[in-house]
Amino acid sequence: MTIHSSASFGDLEEPWLRIGEHAFRSRLLVGIEQYESVQVVRDVLTATGADVFITTVDPDNRRSSLLLSDLDDALDLDRFTWIGTTSFSRSKESALRTAEILRDSMGIGILKLDVRGQDNVPDNRQTVEAAHELRAADWELLPFILPDLKTAMALEEAGCAALRVMASPVASGRGIVDPEPIQEIIDAVNIPVIVEGGLGSAKHVALAMEMGAAATLVNTALVQAKEPMKMALAMRHATIAGQLAYESGPMPEALVA
Template structure:
């Protein structure tokens, strides 16, 4: 009788290592939309996440959770802390947010977003901000619209990974331009994260099939009737897509 297959629910090898910290889970969750620390804990654990993301709202117009409540409920020592500039509308705001996060929490891994009022990444400002943060000692994970030249410039600037917009944030449209995504991935050798508009497990599987090293999901889970249940579903979707890629079952480009 053959032995049972190995447990593949948790990847054994990290897909990214930074400053002695390892990223094993290929599902990253944004938590900016939550106001309940207990729910944040449930969602992170259901997702199998190993990253905790925090930020500053420079405008101070959005609800936020107290870090003390999160530390008590979530158990922040169990996670790799990274910062995000997701509320930054300009290069200047992004730099200010990143520096405050490092001063306040000692965070040096930065999820860099520069999104003006249209909420789309501003590629040119992102390249400039990324170069400045790398020069200041940050490990930078910039968010851009798919574009091979921009991605290559960010890798050359020293960014640790590249984050590509799959579709407009919160749109639930999935990956809208698969060819552009694949061409951008092919232009770099650093890990690539797909995010934005990933609204269903099927869309997450597809993102992984296209070759993403990881995905980031926020709105779909935060707004689900049972966020922890959808987080668990997304966790299995990531695993299914990754295992398919490992077996050479990469899906064709959409027509």
Template sequence: MNAIIQSVNPSDDSLLLGGVNLRSRLFVGTGKFSSHEIVPLVLEASGSQVVTMALRRVDWKNPQENILNYLPPNTILLPNTSGARTAEEAVRIAHLAQAAGCGNWVKIEIVQDQRYLLPDNWETLKATEQLANEGFVVLPYMSPDLGAARRLQDAGAAAIMPLGSPIGSNRGLQTKELIRILIEEISLPIIVDAGIGRPSEAAEAMEMGAAAVLVNTAIATAGDPVFMAQAFHLAVVAGRLGYLAGPGERRITAEASSPLTGFLQEG
């Protein structure tokens, strides 16, 4: 094994987020599955440590229907504010989640457009500011926009979660160029959320330098969600290694492995 590969030993490559060193860079969602019973199997196959769930869908009255009862005890919960249309509503959901024992991580999801479910960056900024001040680990889901991401960073976000394409669309990294700019310009971890439909797209995001990806629909609606979770796990690891290894420059034409001017270095 050459020196470069040895220097990117994946066991040393954890993601520090909210004071926790995460081994897995794949976050998964709990929505859209055909049963709760499959969720722990998916989590095991994905290797994920961070699991997001919509607080609106947590059934507190029926223990058998409560998704939280199906998650392994060491899971880091990332309640999201799905259903919120304003910063005020998102803050209220975050408070409810914390009061219900879901910890202090929150994914801000504020949507005022029910056709495309695109996030409202302005309301997201307001909610991020308030919740970060209160000590929450805030992960805002946002439309990739450099100005908004800088403001979210200043407001105290723990990471930035730009969308690859609309939620549930499985359209992949349609916003790739904008995400690339965020990765270059923002010092916080960039976690690509929404739209990733295939393992190869997760690998692509990781190769670009995303800190992690969040996948739900692509796993939940796959023919075999457990296999697909494993595929995403492998893709995220592969993409991350590819990023760390530093891929070679892309060229249009072929380049000889033995350079023509190599003789100048000889002797």
């Protein structure tokens, strides 16, 4: 069989998640909260092949961000599926308030739900509580949790569209420090699992995909790279390589090292 490019594999372009009329095809999600340059955001989103645009507000006004109007001038934002995030929230109440603002101001109905403590680590209990309230208000949710099977099952039962599981502390670059509980969740739930947090290299992304993750999310690794565009391309190719390796059925020993 002659392989010309990743486009030869039609299943790579099949959606891994559908929410209403929205189809998620790119298995690499990209955060844009740390950037100071509109042009770099444009180039990173293009290089990674991202089809999701993640936006937020900070209800406590503690952080600055790029203006959406400036981004829209540099990039056709209409081609993306817009989802909101509560990544600045440090309590359930803040997350709920952020969600309300995102819906009222932007009409967003899909939420990357984050409830993190002051240590920037997901608070699983508050996340489950927030998820129940937001699901009752018809939000579609992608919650971020520490790898705990009981929490994952509770969020699946609550009707979340997908799960985001922390590989290691956010922005740490440590990769997947303990794959076993993440693998347990991937194998147990019937909704897509996104691996994120601390994915600092293409190797980390490829491993997550080889484990059977539906997608990965990266941010800091791109922002802090000396050449973000090259890192963006590396992450994109690692995503494809890891997915193909998973689908090919690698030897179990290959995932141990």
